[in-house]
Amino acid sequence: MNDIFFNAHHSPPGAFASFTLGYKGAKGGFGLELSSPADQSVFIGLQRKNSDSVFDAFPFYEGTGSGSERFDPEKTKNDTPQILNEFTDGKIARDFRVGSDTWHSGDLSFTIYTPVFPIPDPLSADPEELKRVITPAVLIEISVDNSRCSHPRTAFFGFTGKDPYSAMRFYKGSSEDPFTGIGQGLHIAVGTRDKGVLSGLGFSAENILTCNNEKNLSFGLGSTGLILMKVPSGEKRTFHLAAGFFRGGRATSGIDTSYYYTRFFKSVEEVVSHTLDNYEWYRKSALSSDEMTDGKGLSEDRRFLVTHAIKSYYGSTELLISEGKPVWVVNEGEYRMMNTFDLAVDQLIYEIEMNPWTVKNLLDQYVSRYSYTDKTRFPGESREYPGGISFTHDMGVSNHFTRPGTSVYELSGLDSCFSYMTHEQLVNWIICATVYCLRTGDRSWFEENRSVFGNCLRSMINRDNPDPLKRRGIMQLDSSLTEGGAQITTYDSLDPSLGQARGNVYLAVKCWAAYVLMSNLFREMGCDDLSEKSEKQASLNSATLIGSVNDEGYIPAILEEDSRQAIISAIEGLVFPWVAGLTQEVDIDGRNGNLLKVLKKHLEVILKKGTCLFDDGGWKLSSTSDNSWLSKIFLCQFVASEILKIDPGENGAVADAAHVSWLLDNRNSYYAFSDQIVKGEARASKYYPRGVTSVLWTLLPNV
């Protein structure tokens, strides 16, 4: 990694909030419910040792003019004093970890702490524990080494507000306020209780730094706020700041919810106070969180990728409460679609490790409000056959829940982006639900949903073929909801190699996984009949796949359509039995060895430049598209090495380095983690949560 200036999320879990920082310019800051960085100037700096009228700062701001022109229209000169300098690039160091992100330059360093906890199930959690875990705040620790300086120096932390509705404000920290700090409206506050600290507002950071009358720090028209920290000569000092987020009252439309944390906090001031009260506990927790990627034997590139993905993930999480019950939402990055199911199935890999109850919560929401029943049709025909239950693509967008049974996304009459994902979402529910049951052993939840499981199996089989003799274990019929169009997959923006659902090898292998998972779960739950049906479908599916290998040794993207398209994603579905703990089902020398060996060969054949590798060695999911998806690449890399036992050799590190370079490319790194990378450029799915599939790498025994 040669570039440290990339944006990263620093987010408490479930608050849909992020202190985003790292990209140069006014490109980060405190974002609440945003689809992109907040684009605030963030000021973190220190008075210069040899010239106390100059202040050096990290390069996270832009000059803004004085702001006073609006009030004094005949004034022409900009009266902002020129006293702020950026630290030199080469003299800035960054140490980027899951729970801590530390920056260092000269005598100044700061760390943003974001502990990553498993979130306990709110319905059974100890309230105090839950409160601590979902406190919507991050820590910011600022250290100044003034030991070799003969005069006191002032360090500062602050930002320029950009909210269209609310003003910047300050907290005096006397008896009037519970801390010294700055904030914006009711939603953001940053405070400290350390000594030697002042706070104030001004038209610019420069105006505040040169203000020589403490009373004038209260200037309420200033859209910039700074916390000023004085360090005596000859001393080292560390300042402890907490940054809180808060959205009170009703948070969403469509369904009436509030943020769960409003049960514990009535204001952003309470959030900051609580965090300061428990500062050391949070700091230590954050350092423990670093161990999620540290000491796991990961290469530096992989450690970076997992770290970045986890941090981006939490920036999209939102824990709500509705009628006393928790509602877990993961927002879809820049798109802000809520609980998009084809993301959820990948994020399952992370959540089943961290907080399985969120998987159950999501599945319940899908059953109770976001399921529907359709009929099916063969392509080009209008006759309808039985369909069955499936689930919507999402539950809404930008804090608006759609009405029951509908998504914001799916439209009728299409065969590409924005068409229905009926079959894929059905498979996604089955995978999530079976993995949840198999991993947690939550039998009572299975019993509650027994009929749903049965309906799902029937629905899948109905989409195979109404004639039992013509079933092949894959999707052969489209949903009647497409009205003569065709279903698509999560790879909605790709050409048919991955975009088309029917006959798609990617979806076919996911179907195989779903059948295998159901077969195992139904057997364990004593539903032998359903188990056998599932197993039979898995066998049909397996035979279809094995029979589809072409003369070059790979399975074409679209089965039986004389397709020459090749896709890495064919192997994707294999991960889910592994995640469920059914390692015997994906043992290349085990009962499904034939299929696995075919898929191993498939990947070996296509994983080469000109087919499914980019020139830089990065993985190219489809031979016919330049659009490759990092979250899916991570997943497939894991399947390749851990399930298909393909030794990546030197190419593995080359690929990882390419993937890192995509994220760090200056065109992309503003968006923190992005998923859809078109020839090295993040072109869609930016600021995205899905990269946590990479956590698979940390689940292996440390070698």
Next chain:
Amino acid sequence: MNDIFFNAHHSPPGAFASFTLGYKGAKGGFGLELSSPADQSVFIGLQRKNSDSVFDAFPFYEGTGSGSERFDPEKTKNDTPQILNEFTDGKIARDFRVGSDTWHSGDLSFTIYTPVFPIPDPLSADPEELKRVITPAVLIEISVDNSRCSHPRTAFFGFTGKDPYSAMRFYKGSSEDPFTGIGQGLHIAVGTRDKGVLSGLGFSAENILTCNNEKNLSFGLGSTGLILMKVPSGEKRTFHLAAGFFRGGRATSGIDTSYYYTRFFKSVEEVVSHTLDNYEWYRKSALSSDEMTDGKGLSEDRRFLVTHAIKSYYGSTELLISEGKPVWVVNEGEYRMMNTFDLAVDQLIYEIEMNPWTVKNLLDQYVSRYSYTDKTRFPGESREYPGGISFTHDMGVSNHFTRPGTSVYELSGLDSCFSYMTHEQLVNWIICATVYCLRTGDRSWFEENRSVFGNCLRSMINRDNPDPLKRRGIMQLDSSLTEGGAQITTYDSLDPSLGQARGNVYLAVKCWAAYVLMSNLFREMGCDDLSEKSEKQASLNSATLIGSVNDEGYIPAILEEDSRQAIISAIEGLVFPWVAGLTQEVDIDGRNGNLLKVLKKHLEVILKKGTCLFDDGGWKLSSTSDNSWLSKIFLCQFVASEILKIDPGENGAVADAAHVSWLLDNRNSYYAFSDQIVKGEARASKYYPRGVTSVLWTLLPNV
């Protein structure tokens, strides 16, 4: 008026909300708590008679591309169909009135109705009446004449959301929703219950208009929403829409308040439903409101100015509730400072006519939370003399209330913009309070504040001179809070001709008015001693002013400083005795005739080109500044003709036409009403409420 494309506010009272419309482009729309127009595209149009694949619309939108690129990054072409055309400028007509704003082109017309009511005192009002008056909604009526068309045509109304936090949504109007419509998050909704109406969302208006599958109108990712209204062939139809605004929960920081309307409405849907339930009542009320300027004998230019000012005023009003009590706030246009006192004193002219309790409410807030006590100093000296009570410049900004006794504005150590306005705000409290008492006869409020009145008089006298023998009825000492700087006036951005408080003739005449008002009020309330003191100060003041006339016959802007600056605003203060009903005090042939005659001569001498008239005949408040303030001009025009009995002659209409042309200048008309006009260009105080001083013109007997 040759230009109809100016933005105007359409605002319910007290909701700090505006449906702003009129400027071309994506420059209007639904704004809640904003300091400028919402910059949304607003789509209002009709299918073309002779070509039903084309839609003509008013020019309040901008092309936006399809919006689908973000989801489909390899797609390159813009798939927005080219079907939307703007009506030709010359074929658009506008009828702009206080309660109604009607646009017409071809077979389509629409009217925005905004009834203007006196707001009853919430503490004593009938709740149902109060609810009706402060309902945060406006009406939009759309009429289509399809009588000469042989096929049905679709009219449409909609907008493109721009809120960073919440999504566009739609209401189906079936049993699920109380109306058919569109909205944004929890804050904006537009709905109707008329037949033949559909609503939907899309990436663009064009996508919605060409959508041929009703189901697909539900596309939740679209940031544009339209209401589609079908008109059968051969028919005329009128559609009745209500647009509601809503901000639930806590509305402000510093003081914990909510919008008062949340007592009556729990959601934006309830607001729209209530408005639709009472549509006809609101519509008739709006038509009655037109009479505030119609039929008053005003010239067309003056009718326009008053209308525009009243509408802009309501866009800044905010009725809150805190601990069961109403809190009235007028926000300061683009600056969003709250209850800025030097605006409030001018807006008093409007409020004392409409809802005097808001004046009382404001005065109470100033006494209980926003007063302070200082000491005084002579310029250049550090010795302190007694000062007294005064009031802050404002109560906060952008929905944040400052802490007690402080404004967001005032800084120490300055002598220009952002310095203290101690003396002016003291005078403003006295003027508002005396006018309130004299106009309403509210003796019990006077009794509650008897000591405040006394303290105010003492504070004014202390600022004249500590030595009774040296008193001259004007301000001679600055506040100790300026710490050696100097106080300023509301004309903060002007040179000393109006910016400097001490010795300023503008402030001096306002002091005279304050003394006269106190003298009368104290006498009426039986406080003869205070009355006499006031009268004595008025006499001293009058003598000082009369003695300051220079050889050219005018009083210099800064008394006794050999100033050659001349200002129109010298006459401003005369309006307040008139507003209080003390016409005998400002009768040019009465007891104060000498002073009035001097001021008459003053104005006659300076009101000429090169001094206090611009080349276009518009009034120039100061001979030494190009910055002129419309609200103040209106006030002074009134004083000139009605109090000083100066016949404006032909110059009056020329001046009015110039002032109108300033507001309609294409550089300015985006901001609706603006106050500070520098040589014809609005450079500060944009989107501003203060222009309601022009309502003075409507208070005269219709001649």
